Amino acid sequence: MENPQLIGRELVEWFRVNQRDLPWRRDYSPYGVWVSEIMLQQTQVAAVIPYYLRWMERFPDVASVAASNEEEVLLYWEGLGYYTRARNLYKAARLMVERFQGEVPTTRQQLLALPGVGPYTASAILSLAFNRDVPVVDGNVERVVARLLDLGCPIKSAEGRREVLRAATDWLVEGKARLYNQALMELGALVCTPSDPQCPSCPVVSHCRAFRLGTVEDRPVRPPRPRLEEIQTAVAVLWDRGRIYIQKRRAGGLFAGMWEFPGGKIEDGESPRQALARELWEELGVHVQIEEKIGRIRHAYTRFRVTLHAYSCRLRPSGQQVTARAAEQGRWVDPRDLGRYAFPAANRRLIRSLQEMPGSGA
DNA sequence: AATACGTGGGG
DNA sequence: TCCCCAAGTAT
Numbered sequence: 001m002e003n004p005q006l007i008g009r010e011l012v013e014w015f016r017v018n019q020r021d022l023p024w025r026r027d028y029s030p031y032g033v034w035v036s037e038i039m040l041q042q043t044q045v046a047a048v049i050p051y052y053l054r055w056m057e058r059f060p061d062v063a064s065v066a067a068s069n070e071e072e073v074l075l076y077w078e079g080l081g082y083y084t085r086a087r088n089l090y091k092a093a094r095l096m097v098e099r100f101q102g103e104v105p106t107t108r109q110q111l112l113a114l115p116g117v118g119p120y121t122a123s124a125i126l127s128l129a130f131n132r133d134v135p136v137v138d139g140n141v142e143r144v145v146a147r148l149l150d151l152g153c154p155i156k157s158a159e160g161r162r163e164v165l166r167a168a169t170d171w172l173v174e175g176k177a178r179l180y181n182q183a184l185m186e187l188g189a190l191v192c193t194p195s196d197p198q199c200p201s202c203p204v205v206s207h208c209r210a211f212r213l214g215t216v217e218d219r220p221v222r223p224p225r226p227r228l229e230e231i232q233t234a235v236a237v238l239w240d241r242g243r244i245y246i247q248k249r250r251a252g253g254l255f256a257g258m259w260e261f262p263g264g265k266i267e268d269g270e271s272p273r274q275a276l277a278r279e280l281w282e283e284l285g286v287h288v289q290i291e292e293k294i295g296r297i298r299h300a301y302t303r304f305r306v307t308l309h310a311y312s313c314r315l316r317p318s319g320q321q322v323t324a325r326a327a328e329q330g331r332w333v334d335p336r337d338l339g340r341y342a343f344p345a346a347n348r349r350l351i352r353s354l355q356e357m358p359g360s361g362a
Numbered sequence: 363a364a365t366a367c368g369t370g371g372g373g
Numbered sequence: 374t375c376c377c378c379a380a381g382t383a384t
Binding site: 043044344 | 365369
């Protein structure tokens with residue numbers, strides 16, 4: 001490129017006109033930028049918007065997060081996924097209150113020391129909140145650069161990373177990192193999309209090597225995805241005296257700290273009911289009466305595709321002691337209070353179907 | 363370096 | 374239904 005900043009300037013001009021009106025683009029407060037960037041990790045804008053609005057209403061500043069607790073923070077995050085982000089947000093908020101008077105810190109080193117803040121998010125905060133001249137590299141930037149330069153190497157290889165960072169740095173318009181970085185990402189989100197890219201409306205198509213060569217759909221070069229492991233599980237909506245038993249998952253691993261219905265994996269050769277009886281004996285130390293099947297829910301997690309077989313169960317005899325052997329704690333709750341606990345999405349779907357069932361008591 | 367970590371939307 | 378994937382981080 002004769003003038004590397006030419007691309008940057010064209011992107012910035014395009015962004016000024018074509019940017020979406022998003023809630024975190026109102027004032028670029030460091031707190032708002034931080035929260036939105038954490039929510040946007042591996043998550044699409046459309047999914048984030050309602051969560052961001054609800055979050056900012058309940059937690060208007062760092063101090064309000066720090067004064068809350070992990071349980072409530074998880075509840076506000078329920079349904080967004082990657083729940084470590086929420087637990088880290090809470091930890092980082094406490095850290096900011098302790099060390100930075102409740103302000104978002106302003107140096108890369110300080111930012112990287114916050115749990116949940118890595119290279120991308122640190123750069124995003126520095127540029128969007130403080131307009132510091134640093135480039136960002138996210139999935140959008142990778143894709144846009146890989147196409148503009150027609151990068152044939154794997155995008156995650158050392159060479160791929162180096163080339164993307166070099167281009168993003170070269171094109172950066174000094175003093176306009178806030179606009180420039182968002183322009184690159186916005187272009188990736190709206191025009192230079194993974195599938196069906198809108199090349200005719202691209203402001204920099206004249207610079208695009210992949211467009212010229214007809215390789216747009218082949219860029220960037222990514223490794224194939226591993227297939228999801230298929231599993232069957234059985235879960236119990238266990239009733240006693242008008243209450244339902246739920247348990248809180250232990251720290252570490254999938255859905256740490258979230259609540260769920262008891263149950264577990266159906267092993268080879270087991271029927272769902274057999275598996276459920278076994279799991280409840282192992283997890284709760286009780287025998288229960290398994291009644292009717294109340295739901296069959298399919299759901300994909302990070303590496304599993306789960307079919308959840310749900311059964312209404314009754315503690316028999318009523319009132320006997322249940323011990324949470326596999327969970328951090330167990331609790332009998334009024335079904336009307338189920339909205340006060342953070343559940344994984346598949347469990348929440350089951351709860352919703354429960355509440356639509358007439359005479360279910362829920 | 364490779365793997366774990368969620369979810370909902372679109373084709 | 375199935376497959377793809379989206380503003381990454383931690384270990």
